[in-house]
Amino acid sequence: MxxxxxxxxxxxxxxxxxxxxxxxxxxxxxxxxxxxxxxxxxxxxxxxxxxxxxxxxxxxxxxxxxxxxxxxxxxxxxxxxxxxxxxxxxxxxxxxxxxxxxxxxxxxxxxxxxxxxxxxxxxxxxKADPVLEDLLPTLSHKVPKVIAGALAALTVIYHNFGCKIVDPKPTLKALPKAFSHADKNVRAEAQNVTVELYRWLREAIKPLFWAELKPVQQQDLEKLFEKVKEEPTPKQERFTRAQQDAMATASATPGGADGVDEEGGEEFVEEEAEEVDAFDLAEPVDVMPKVPKDLHDQLGSSKWKDRKEALDALYNAINVPRIKDGPYDDIVRALAKCMKDANIAVATVAGNCVDVLAKGLREGFAKYRSTIMVPMLERLKEKKVTVAESIGQALDSVFSSTDLSECLEDILEYLKHKNPQIKQETVKFLIRCLRTTRTVPAKPEQKLIADAGTKLLTESTEAIRSGGAEVLGTMMKILGERAMNPYLEGLDEIRKTKVKEFFETAEVKAKERPKAIVAPPKPAAPAGKKVLPGKKPAVGQKKPVAAAAAPAQDPPAARPAAKAIPSKLGGLSKPGLAAPGSKLRSKLGGPGGVASPQRRVAEPPAEEAAPAPAQPKFGLGRGLAGRPIAKPAAPVETAPPPPPAPAGMTAAEKAEMEELRSERERLAHTIEDMKSERSSLNSQITELQNQNAQLIEDHTRDVLSIKAKETQLVRARSDAEAAEQNVQKQQREIERLKRELARALRASAFSPTHGGSDADSMGMPEANSLYQDTASNGHIAAARSGLHLGSRFETARPRSYASSNPSEEKENTGLESPGYGTRDNGLGRRKLSPTYGYSGIGSPTRSSTRNSTNQTEEEGQPRAAQPAENWKRAAEVTSQLKARIEQMKAKQGLSRPSAQR
The missing domain is CATH 1.25.10.10 (Leucine-rich Repeat Variant)
Known part of the structure; x- marks a missing residue:
């Protein structure tokens, strides 16, 4: 107590x-x-x-x-x-x-x-990052109410500050674990956080965690999202101290030199909140391993389905919210080539691929713009709605990765295209660019766009004329009515009315900020001080003149080139540091040199000239440097005089005016040089494009030629294989015939000899008959061969050989008919008598065997076709044959009965 x-x-x-x-x-x-x-x-x-x-x-x-x-x-x-x-x-x-x-x-x-x-x-x-780092680990706590309380706090934080101040990525990555928790309160709070994030990010939250949820959970969230879609875009309810200070400063500064209005802080916060999208939330993904390895081979296929399948595979590989930067030059060039494909399905899928690739790379795609934009603009000639929409969406994505200045040259070039369809679609693309750009076009770009839009108003197509009016109306929304008035001076009232209608309905993101208010001029200088440029001295006022005529303190003030000389000639601002007269004249345009424009109008009035006594204090006296610089030389008077200066201008003002004129001339020369350089570069670009097109055409022709050669080669190979098979078949047939011949020779070599009876049976009449048959048919070679052929083979066959099996005769011995006993020795033929059948002659047949190789065509010809000299040879052969037969008969003792037997 x-x-x-x-x-x-x-x-x-x-x-x-x-x-x-x-x-x-x-x-x-x-x-x-x-x-x-x-x-x-x-x-x-x-x-x-x-x-x-x-x-x-x-x-x-x-x-x-x-x-x-x-x-x-x-x-x-x-x-x-x-x-x-x-x-x-x-x-x-x-x-x-x-x-x-x-x-x-x-x-x-x-x-x-x-x-x-x-x-x-x-x-x-x-800031919110340290708070999230300590708060998110609580989502892994073992107590469910602790997790539910942390999720409820996250919901409150995002509701008050929004997703631009509080990074949503760490929370979205941790949500799937909360959705899989066993406690229903935890799951309910996870749904509340997800719905709150959806209010700010919409569909951008799904790529980060949606795939990890169960289908039932996705359906429940979709029902909750439907209610949120009807709500307006949320606004930040609490602001950080930095934002509060910015808004306080903006409200204290009423839209002046800073160009910020009284509600500038709130506008800044709203603009920042609108920038959150899926690209900012997603992590970069390396898509190169997913790109098909045979992409370029498939795109070079002659079948459009193969090309389309290759592009579909590429689309699936690169369709991610954010792509890791890498070397995509080959892919972009392949897509640019697909823009020229004759098949509209291939061109459509190629446009979709360019769309997702540009969205995934954002600023990283800017270096590929020059490669892909021109082929896409050229493809706008397609009248199919699907192709036009696909390529138009791809063009918008490419533009979002760059800016208006980068794309304007190509756009203006295609606004002059002779194809009305291309011109119409290009106008639509330009309007979309003007609506989405966040940077106000520069003055030269404004004039180019306004001139192009004015020219479009005179087109014959209503859609193009309307597009030109919308271009001018959108430009008026960006720049303001006053800035656009000079570009609309030559238009009639009907066209001006139409332009203003589009001006009223146009929605743009870039607006010309009001220029800073110029500070009021300083009060007039008191008596005895130098008069400011642009102010004329009052009548009778002599004090400013006297001040201007005081050369002791500032002598260059009375000289025309005093403003430009000090920066280039060092110490010429003081008379004592002047260079020798010859050098000074050469630099300032004295005699013997180029006359300076400042020199011609630089002669000051008499009362403003520098008096001589002020110079000797530097020790130079009245030498060359002591002479008045403004004294005109004789050659200068011959130069054409410049436009007369307004009355009442001081020497300093005249010098400044001349300097401005020279600056203007130099600027004009510079502009002309830049224009000529640009035209030369454009011509080089055109030449390179033509060379590139020629190379592509040559390559295509070479590829087709190679394919034709390959087809011919395949056919020749098939023909060669068929010929080889035929040769092998013939060789097998030859081998079989050789085996049969060898078998026949072996059989005849071991059979018993019947030469005596054969020779006996032949006799003289048979020899005559043989001679007649031989002579009549012209078979001289056969007769000659019969003289030399040994009787070994001829006598080996039995007398009944003439009636043997026809097939065996034809295959083994060449007999065509058993009745006539025609025998073929393999090369030549002999026709025998029908009465005596086959005749075994003996040695003459050896000659027939040896010489039959040279007698292939002569044996088959008729007697009338043989030359006359054959008869002589036949006679000689016949006489020899008779002599041989007689010798054989005498030697063997042959008789007619034995031959007939």
């Missing part, structure tokens, strides 16, 4: 914060809050103990007693609110984690609200 009644108010707040009695701690929290609210500024000593020992707040926000914890959270909120940035940055590492574990799950609404307010103040005072 004594301890309870004891007064602890005299103790320091640090000791009371660490006291073991919760009531003492609670009173300490209350006193600290009261002191913080009474402090005049952030440097008050009341904050010092807590800044020196930030761990005091760790126990305060996570006090074991609920009542004391609520007061501790309230005191910490007051500390953050009045303590400034140092109070937040020094203590949040000690407080965010305990607040997430003990404060957010608090069962009392006051405690939970104070915990959420503390987190909101930490985000408001500094």
């Amino acid at each position: 004594a301890e309870a009644e004891q007064d602890f108010s005299s103790l320091p707040l640090a000791d009371r914060f660490a006291h073991k009695n919760w009531k003492v701690r609670k009173e300490g929290y209350e006193d600290a809050k009261a002191q913080f609210e009474k402090t005049p500024d952030e440097s008050d000593p009341a904050f010092t103990p807590f800044l020196q020992d930030p761990s005091l707040w760790k126990g305060a926000v996570a006090d074991s007693n609920v009542a004391a914890q609520i007061e501790g959270l309230g005191a910490y909120c007051a500390f953050l609110k009045f303590g400034g940035a140092a109070a937040c940055t020094r203590t949040r590492n000690f407080t965010v984690g305990p607040i997430a574990e003990k404060g957010l799950p608090c069962t009392r609404p006051a405690g939970k609200a104070s915990a959420q307010e503390a987190l909101l103040l930490c985000v408001e005072i500094d």
Whole structure:
């Protein structure tokens, strides 16, 4: 009781914060809050103990007693609110984690609200990233109510500050784990966070975590999203201290030199919130491993289906929210070539590929713009709606990766195209570019666009004329009516009315800021001071003239080239440092040199000329440098005089005017040089494009020639294989015939000899008959061969051989008919008598065998076709044959009865 009644108010707040009695701690929290609210500024000593020992707040926000914890959270909120940035940055590492574990799950609404307010103040005072780093690990806590409390705090943070101030990517990556939690309260809070993020990001949140959810969860979220789609775009409800300072500065500066209006801060916040999209949230993906390896081979196929399938595979590989930058030159060139494809399906898919590639690379695609934009603009000639939409969407994506200045030259070039379809689609593309660009076109670009739009108003096609009016109306929305009036002067009232109609309905993102108000001119110089340029001295006023005529202090003021000489000639601003007269004249256009335009009009009035006595103090006297620079020389008077200067101008003003004129001339020369250089570069580009087209055509022709040669080669190979098979077949047939011949020879070699009876049976009449048959048929070679052929083979066959099997005769011995006994020795033929059948002659047949190889064509010819000399040879052969037969008969003792037997 004594301890309870004891007064602890005299103790320091640090000791009371660490006291073991919760009531003492609670009173300490209350006193600290009261002191913080009474402090005049952030440097008050009341904050010092807590800044020196930030761990005091760790126990305060996570006090074991609920009542004391609520007061501790309230005191910490007051500390953050009045303590400034140092109070937040020094203590949040000690407080965010305990607040997430003990404060957010608090069962009392006051405690939970104070915990959420503390987190909101930490985000408001500094930034949200450190708060998220300490808050998101709580989503893996083992206690479900702690996870649910952290998710509820995230919902409140995003609702108040939006996704531009608080990065949504870490939260979106952690959401799938919360959706798979077993506790229904955790899943419900995860849905609330997801819906809140959808309010800000819309469909951009899906690529990051949507695929990891179950289909049932996706359906439930889609139902919740339908309700949010009808709501207007959310706005940031709480602003950071930096935003508050910016808005305070903007409201204090009423739209002047800064170009910011009274609501500039809110407009800035809204513009920043609109920039959040899927590209900013997604991580870069390396798509090169997913690109088909045979992409270029498939795109070179002669079948359009193969080309389309290759582009479909490429589209699936690169269709990701954000693509990692890499070498995509070959792919872009292949897509540019596909823009010229005759098949519209291939061109459509190619446009889709360019679209997703440009969206995935964003600024990284800018280097490929010159490669792909011209082929796409050329393909706009296609009248198919699907092709035009695909290529138009791709053009918009390519433009989003660059800016209007980069694309304007190609656009204006195709606005002059002879094809009306290309011209019409290009006008639409230009209008979309003007609507989406965030940079105001420069003055030369404004004139080019306005001239192109004015020219389009005279086209014969209504759609093109309307497009030209819309171009001018959109430009008027960007620049303002006053800035566009000079470009609309030559139009009639009907066209001006149409342009203003489009001006009223146009929506643009780039607007010409009002120029800074020029500061008011300084008050007029008092008497005795130099008159400002542009002001004429009053009548009778002599003091400015006298001031201008005081050369002792500033002699160059009375000289025409005084403004330009000091920067180029060093010390010429003082007479004592002037160069010798010859050099000075050569530089300033004296005799013997080029006359300067400043020199011609530089002669000052008599009262403004520099008097001589002021120069000798530098020790140069009245030498060459002492002569007046403005004294005209004789050759200068022959030059054409410049336009007369207005009356009343001082020498300095005249010199400045001449300098401006020379600057204008130099600028005109520079512009002309740049124009000529640009035209030469354009001609080089055109020449290179023509060469490229020629190379492509030659390559295509070579590819077709190679394919034709390959086809011929395939056919020749097939013919060669067929011929080889035929040769092998003939060789097998030859081998078979050789085997049959060898078999016949072996059979005849081992058979008994019947030569005596054969020779006996032949007799003289048979020889005559043989002679007659041979002579009548012209078979001289056969008769000759019969003289030399041995009787070994001829006598080996029996007498009944003439009546053997016809097939055997034809295959083995060449006999065509058993009746006539025609025998073929393999090369020549002999026709025998039908009465005696086959005649075995003996040795004459050897000659037939040897000489039959040279008698292939003569044996088959009729007797009338043989030359007359063959008869003589036949007679000689016949006489020899008779002699041989007689010798054989005498030697062997052959007789007719034995031959007939």
